[in-house]
Amino acid sequence: MKTITKIYLCITILVLFSISGLAQPVIVDEIAAVVGNKILLHSEIDLEMEQQKKQASNINDALSKCDVFNQLLVRKFMLMRADLDSLPVQEDRVEAELNKRVGYFISMYGSEKKMELQIGKTTAQLKNENRDKIRDELLIEQQKEKLVGGLKISPNEVAAYFNKFPKDSLPNFDAEIEVAQLQRKPKVTLEEKRLAYEKIADIRSQIIAGTSFRTMAVLYSDDKGSARNGGEMDEFGRGVMVPAFEAMAFKLKTDTISPIIETEYGYHILQLIYRKGDHVKVRHILIRPVMTAADYSDARHFIDSLRSRILKDSIKFEDACKKHSDDERSSFNGGYYLDRNTGSTKLPVSQLDKETYETIAKLKPGQITEPIQMNMEDGSIVFQIIYLKSESPPHVMNMKDDYQKIQTQALEAKQFEVLKKWVTKEKNKTYYNVRDNYKDCLNIIN
Secondary structure (H helix, E strand, O other): HHHHHHHHOOEEEEEEEEEOOOOEEEEEEEEEEEEEEEEEEEHHHHHHHHHHHHHHOEEEOOOOOOHHHHHHHHHHHHHHHHOOOOOOOOHHHHHHHHHHHHHHHHHHHHHHHHHHHHOOOHHHHHHHHHHHHHHHHHHHHHHHHHOOOOOOOHHHHHHHHHHHHOHHHHHHOOEEEEEEEEEEEOOOHOOOOOHHHHHHHHHHHHHOOOOOHHHHHHHHHHHHHHOOOOOEOOOEEOOOOHHHHHHHHHHOOOOOOOEEEEEEOEEEEEEEEEEEOOOEEEEEEEEEEOOOHHHHHHHHHHHHHOOOOHHHHOOOOOHHHHOOOOOOHHHHOOOHHHOOOOOOOOOEHHHHHHHHHHHHHOOOOOOOOOOEEEEEEOEEEEEEEEOOOOOOOOHHHOOOOHHHHHHHHHHHHHHHHHHHHHHHOOOOOOOOOEHHHOOOOOOOOO
């Protein structure tokens, strides 16, 4: 084990390129440290530093490379111990976390297609590339919970932590806001659903009788994006589509026509084009129940009456979102927009899209917009209200405006001290080795 790990330590990851006909080795990554069979790469340290710079909301956001190295080394010790203790990680938890993170990025870019174009990778590729990383993170999270999960921090400790920093070196914050949204989709009647079902049942019968699936998709599908391609969708993997749609896609045999399935979008029939492992490509036809003017009026009336209840303090905005909002990506957290770097409900104004910013610019803290009709990318219509909870002008970090951030940072510092003591004991049970250029950084295992 020790010999193998020393061999790992000597490995340098190389690429070759040609200059004047000669192949020259170019270092693209190197091992910084090894803990048992866990490797810490230079690239991991650089990536973590970049992420912490982007967050820039910590009171001590100017962390050095050595600080980051020590943080990551502690994580490797925790991961190694989690493996040795055989801590369980349920795969459905891994998938749920992947879906949550991908969903967050989709909401950032506006749609799945926009995200894929900007990132240059499909949703399935993103998930596959990050699955092992998420699994490791969940293991570290469990191990950390065992070690410091019950640790608390008092207001006096928070104040003492804050007062350690020179007042002339505290970070400046841009203007920040707390803003939330509540969405309501028009609800279809049973009669409208019956008519939609009969329509797609007739389409399916014609296809079974020999009519081209592609032709019927072009003529009748309410998914106009895929309809112009004969119903053909992009290849996708597990965890991308809504559950009923995905389950049917992976159940079908090539060229067979599915039974009718219902999702939140309406009624579908699918035809499998091919399946390659955990990826499939299908054609589909969507028939949406036709909304009436009364359906739209009911949705608008519902959200307007909900707004009145919130303004009368008979229900809090956050509780109304959790109970009534149809926006699955935000309803669970009270409808709040989250800072894409920190996950905080207080986010820089610069992160808001232009339309939302122009809407809330007319509000004062505590106010809620009138119901707004929104035309969604899939052609549907929703009604929403937007709530401005708070706003703060640009300022130097202080205990009054930024207590939550300071408290979080102080607790993390306290936890890290406990973890350092744990690593000091753990190092006697685990082989570790650190490259010479990082040995001066060590302050956790000496």
